[in-house]
Amino acid sequence: MSTATLGDASPSLSPMLARLAEERATGALLRDHGTLYLLDGQVVHAESPAAPGLDVLLADRLPREGWQEAFDRAGPYGRVGRFLVDSGRLADGELELAHLGALFDAAYFALAPGSGPTRFRHGVAHWLGPVRPVSARLVARECLRRRELLDTLWPYPDTDSSPVVREDLDAPAPVTRRQRDVLDLADGTRTPPDIARALGRPAFHTLIDVRRLAAAGAVTTPREETGPAPVAVPRWVADVSQDPDIALLRRLRNALEAL
Amino acid sequence: MSGIDACLVEAMQLPGARGAALVDWTSGLALGTAGEAAGGDGETAAAESAELARMAAEHGTFAPGGGQDKGLPVEDVIITTRTDYHLLRYVETSFESSVFLHLWLDRDQGNLALARLRLADLAERLVLG
Structure with missing residues (x-):
């Protein structure tokens, strides 16, 4: 600033x-x-x-x-x-x-x-x-x-364009009237600009409120459902599958059988 | 002359007025200024006064319940220094906004009570015409 x-x-x-x-x-x-x-x-x-x-x-x-x-x-x-x-x-x-x-x-x-x-x-x-x-x-x-101001509050710019969802906190921090309206619409589907439009407010006001709420842990941005995380396998597995070297496969089989 | 400029020019006619600004307290942006900038830099003055205005407008101590549905809970903020007065007056609009008038007065020449009344009037006329 x-x-x-x-x-x-x-x-x-x-x-x-x-x-x-x-x-x-x-x-x-x-x-x-x-x-x-x-x-x-x-x-x-x-x-x-x-x-x-x-x-x-x-x-x-x-x-x-x-x-x-x-x-x-x-x-x-x-x-x-x-x-x-x-x-x-x-x-x-x-x-x-x-x-x-x-x-x-x-x-x-x-x-x-x-x-x-x-x-x-x-x-x-x-x-x-x-x-x-x-x-x-x-x-x-x-x-x-404004970009710098938002990043000072909560340094994750993706927050501005992701759907936000309200978190149920045991001891929620006090919120302002403006923030309360935002929380009521944070349904995990609406993005901050969607919320601003629904409330008839400037989008930037809502970006500020959402970043403050995110910093306080009162809202989160749900990640896309990507299914179960892929199991990490050693890189050599891929090499093996592409390599028809019979000798290598044999060595592998022998190694597995020896376990 | 436009509404904002006319409002600031009138504010500057108050005795002891050194500077006046119309500031958005959510962003910290000055939408209009007249006279000197308090502290020497207009951008910093706007950002700092905005932070003060936001605190007073949003914190439960001054604005119980975070402000009710109708009307602003806080009318103005007054800062008194050894040499000056700073008067922040919230502008109530029919739409969602967060602006206030900041009037900087010389303490020897200024009249705080008068300035407070005039600024309230100016804030109202700014949006009512």
């Missing part, structure tokens, strides 16, 4: 994203786990299948019809966010808070290291329109910081 590890060079900023920011590019940066939308080189939105979108986060606040109206009226102009505020559906600050929450949440997955090829589609704009643009450098830094 120290600034020293982040440094001015910002190694977290990929060369491609750095170049797009410098060129003040507009378009969509497509990666395996999400999409970053740029406007004049700044990040204006992000989406990821792993992170609940604005509509999910704001489901209690803005009913489906509200979204539909905004989408129909302002979607073609790419100004849905502005429309929601101007029409009095949402307060300025409210939209900004929800938007930034969703943006950083999705960017965390979209910019995950090593998640396949990166493509950029020039000129593509998101229907939401600019709400509160963030520099690409800040988004990349924050993604790295």
Whole structure:
């Protein structure tokens, strides 16, 4: 978390994203786990299948019809966010808070290291329109910081994408309200992003809760059923099976009979 | 001017205000800042104040039962130093979030009672408009 590890060079900023920011590019940066939308080189939105979108986060606040109206009226102009505020559906600050929450949440997955090829589609704009643009450098830094924060809590990144199951503890540690909701849905099938979506919460909040719960032993990530573990046999057994050397087989037989 | 920036600018108009920030206490990210950064580095200030805010919001001593279903159990956190005040005010939103306003005040010029009331008002207006 120290600034020293982040440094001015910002190694977290990929060369491609750095170049797009410098060129003040507009378009969509497509990666395996999400999409970053740029406007004049700044990040204006992000989406990821792993992170609940604005509509999910704001489901209690803005009913489906509200979204539909905004989408129909302002979607073609790419100004849905502005429309929601101007029409009095949402307060300025409210939209900004929800938007930034969703943006950083999705960017965390979209910019995950090593998640396949990166493509950029020039000129593509998101229907939401600019709400509160963030520099690409800040988004990349924050993604790295979040990864480090999660690893400080429980250094097993697989926890984020594996089904989690609640453990029955004799003396369970006290949990927060947020963690209690997460525990209730930790059924051994749902992954942390599934739980976040079910709760209508930012995925990162759930990743944090799950890592803390895992560190406390309150949840575990069940491993895939692989059947009985293969019995370890000496390497020479394989050699023998491939080697039709009769003399060797005879020696083996003799050795076994001598036991 | 946007909602977050307008809110921070207003907070900075309080007597003795040195810095203001809107911070997410789950991630430790500053969503907006104005004035000076307490301690000299904004990123560190956000991360450290977030940790304090999280403790107060989640630990059973201050938030019995880990917080009830409706409403935030803790309203604000006040730190008094020899020279300054730090006031953290939780922002209540209609959706799942974890943000607070951090106002840093000079102790000689600041008025803690006034600042507390104004910050509560600002936190409310930020999301209600």
